[in-house]
Amino acid sequence: MRTTSADIKGFAYRTVMRVTELSAVAGEWAPDLNLMVRVASTADMEVLAQLAKAGVTNLVLLTTEPGLFEKSDIPSVLALAEPLHEGDVAEVTPSRTGVHVLFRESDVHHTVFLTNQCNSRCLMCSQPPTRQDDSWLADEAIRVAMHMRVSPRTVGFTGGEPLILGKRLRDVLDAFAQYHPTTQMDLLTNGRLLADSTLAHDLLHDMQHPIAWLVPLYGHADFLHDFVVQAPGAFDQTIEGLLTLHSYGQPIQLRIVLIEPVLRILPELCDFICRNLPFISEVALMGCEPIGFALANRDNCEVDIHEWNKELQASVQRLVRGGLRPLLMNLPLCSIQPELWRFANQSISDWKRIFIAECDSCVVKKNCSGLFAWHDKGWRPTNIKAIRGNVA
Amino acid sequence: MKQRKTPLAFLAAWLSLIPGKSVAVPADYSATSTPIDGLDPVQMRPLNRPSDNMFAAHRSHSSHASHASGSGGSYRAPATPQPTSPQRAPDSSSSLYGSGTSQPTDPGRASAVSPQPVQTAPKLSVGEKRKLQIMRVQIALTSLGLYQGIVNGTLNDGTKESLMMFQNLKGIEPNGLMSTETMNALGVPAVQ
Numbered sequence: 001m002r003t004t005s006a007d008i009k010g011f012a013y014r015t016v017m018r019v020t021e022l023s024a025v026a027g028e029w030a031p032d033l034n035l036m037v038r039v040a041s042t043a044d045m046e047v048l049a050q051l052a053k054a055g056v057t058n059l060v061l062l063t064t065e066p067g068l069f070e071k072s073d074i075p076s077v078l079a080l081a082e083p084l085h086e087g088d089v090a091e092v093t094p095s096r097t098g099v100h101v102l103f104r105e106s107d108v109h110h111t112v113f114l115t116n117q118c119n120s121r122c123l124m125c126s127q128p129p130t131r132q133d134d135s136w137l138a139d140e141a142i143r144v145a146m147h148m149r150v151s152p153r154t155v156g157f158t159g160g161e162p163l164i165l166g167k168r169l170r171d172v173l174d175a176f177a178q179y180h181p182t183t184q185m186d187l188l189t190n191g192r193l194l195a196d197s198t199l200a201h202d203l204l205h206d207m208q209h210p211i212a213w214l215v216p217l218y219g220h221a222d223f224l225h226d227f228v229v230q231a232p233g234a235f236d237q238t239i240e241g242l243l244t245l246h247s248y249g250q251p252i253q254l255r256i257v258l259i260e261p262v263l264r265i266l267p268e269l270c271d272f273i274c275r276n277l278p279f280i281s282e283v284a285l286m287g288c289e290p291i292g293f294a295l296a297n298r299d300n301c302e303v304d305i306h307e308w309n310k311e312l313q314a315s316v317q318r319l320v321r322g323g324l325r326p327l328l329m330n331l332p333l334c335s336i337q338p339e340l341w342r343f344a345n346q347s348i349s350d351w352k353r354i355f356i357a358e359c360d361s362c363v364v365k366k367n368c369s370g371l372f373a374w375h376d377k378g379w380r381p382t383n384i385k386a387i388r389g390n391v392a
Numbered sequence: 393m394k395q396r397k398t399p400l401a402f403l404a405a406w407l408s409l410i411p412g413k414s415v416a417v418p419a420d421y422s423a424t425s426t427p428i429d430g431l432d433p434v435q436m437r438p439l440n441r442p443s444d445n446m447f448a449a450h451r452s453h454s455s456h457a458s459h460a461s462g463s464g465g466s467y468r469a470p471a472t473p474q475p476t477s478p479q480r481a482p483d484s485s486s487s488l489y490g491s492g493t494s495q496p497t498d499p500g501r502a503s504a505v506s507p508q509p510v511q512t513a514p515k516l517s518v519g520e521k522r523k524l525q526i527m528r529v530q531i532a533l534t535s536l537g538l539y540q541g542i543v544n545g546t547l548n549d550g551t552k553e554s555l556m557m558f559q560n561l562k563g564i565e566p567n568g569l570m571s572t573e574t575m576n577a578l579g580v581p582a583v584q
Contacts, residue, residue, distance in 0.1 A: 054541065056543045
């Protein structure tokens with residue numbers, strides 16, 4: 001999430017708005033939308049004031065002129081640094097300075113953060129959960145869906161564990177389906193709560209809009225998976241959740257983060273998936289993000305992928321043989337054998353991906369996932385080495 | 393202006409899809425399609441077409457006529473001869489997603505480059521749409537300094553007067569109504 005520094009005044013708690021131009025207000029206005037209107041002159045400001053007097057109360061003044069900000073009688077934002085873009089969906093809250101940009105049209109990856117609570121405590125969690133009630137995030141997500149002017153190709157829902165929202169999650173998904181019927185939705189979840197058939201029914205019955213469910217699985221036996229996610233009973237619940245998703249006809253991608261206890265059993269886990277969960281559409285094998293709990297559990301999480309290439313190759317082979325599509329994510333090409341390159345994805349979102357100096361001379365850099373921007377606080381997936389010579 | 397195919401042209405286009413009968417069509421077809429390498433000039437599409445504006449001036453009922461007579465049916469050329477079922481496929485599949493289970497994951501579809509503007513959203517009743525459209529017109533008129541009243545979604549005397557003032561300025565027949573021409577001049581998209 002981006003935060004742009006700004007002064008604000010006159011706002012209610014957590015107001016979600018869309019940035020727009022004065023000339024577009026008449027066309028975009030609707031009673032349930034908040035429009036943040038860019039204003040550069042006193043004349044423009046008077047138009048907004050006149051509209052407010054005429055009963056149009058959902059307009060906000062956005063300016064870069066301190067003078068206008070001072071004089072304005074309506075809720076106002078004085079943008080100090082980075083400019084807001086037209087179509088941005090932004091949020092402000094009274095006690096804090098700054099404007100949070102929750103959605104920007106020019107971004108490639110769009111993420112909707114639904115909760116920071118979780119019922120697992122995975123060894124390598126990149127986003128350590130908190131316990132506070134943050135159910136307001138669901139309301140905010142629905143308001144963001146309303147305020148988005150365009151429908152992006154894909155939106156990813158994440159947490160925390162989104163299923164903790166319960167039935168409210170369905171409201172969020174329905175809101176996006178309603179306002180953005182062409183958008184593909186991905187939902188990252190551990191699937192455990194879907195073992196509850198009542199909740200599963202509430203969430204999944206009569207689902208019109210297709211959703212891709214991204215579910216992690218870390219072992220083919222309960223003690224393996226439960227250890228990695230640090231939650232007893234999680235394996236049984238996740239398996240039941242996967243079967244439930246399948247029974248509702250939902251497409252599933254399994255996600256396996258490659259940390260040491262997982263790599264040790266990876267080929268067997270892949271066999272297990274092929275035999276018992278053949279309805280899975282893809283299996284993503286993912287490099288560990290060196291942040292959050294992964295830093296605290298370095299013993300288990302820090303691996304040199306290069307040393308595990310035999311296991312990785314065997315696992316990919318078993319998945320292919322079993323008819324499942326493997327995807328390699330967050331793994332730079334120099335960390336894996338060339339035979340596996342065709343499965344590699346540029347999976348690291350553009351804003352958190354970097355390359356190092358060594359990569360400049362690499363001939364396959366343009367197809368490479370690169371590194372997480374914060375790898376220098378943790379570790380690299382392997383000793384990064386430029387690929388040279390004539391490779392396809 | 394919507395380019396409407398006459399039933400006959402539609403029939404011809406239809407027939408051309410059927411391999412066996414395509415021979416019957418070319419004579420007529422070649423007569424109409426003269427441009428060779430040159431491209432026909434493309435008119436800029438107005439903000440609102442007459443058929444977009446549900447609340448056009450009362451006089452111009454021409455736009456309403458299209459809903460009234462259920463042209464949806466005539467558009468689909470009811471007189472088409474029943475082709476064999478495979479031929480139907482391209483026509484019927486063009487309507488939105490099919491069942492809920494089909495997954496539009498095709499990567500070929502519009503990439504992130506040009507996201508489509510959305511005007512979907514909750515279904516409004518005709519009354520609510522009319523009110524919203526009037527409110528947008530009132531906002532536009534207020535922005536122009538032509539309207540000082542309350543933005544309330546009723547086409548009251550003040551709003552009509554302001555509309556007439558605006559129409560006078562733009563050389564549009566001053567009737568105080570939300571005609572399509574007036575909406576376009578105001579730059580307000582019709583609520584649909």
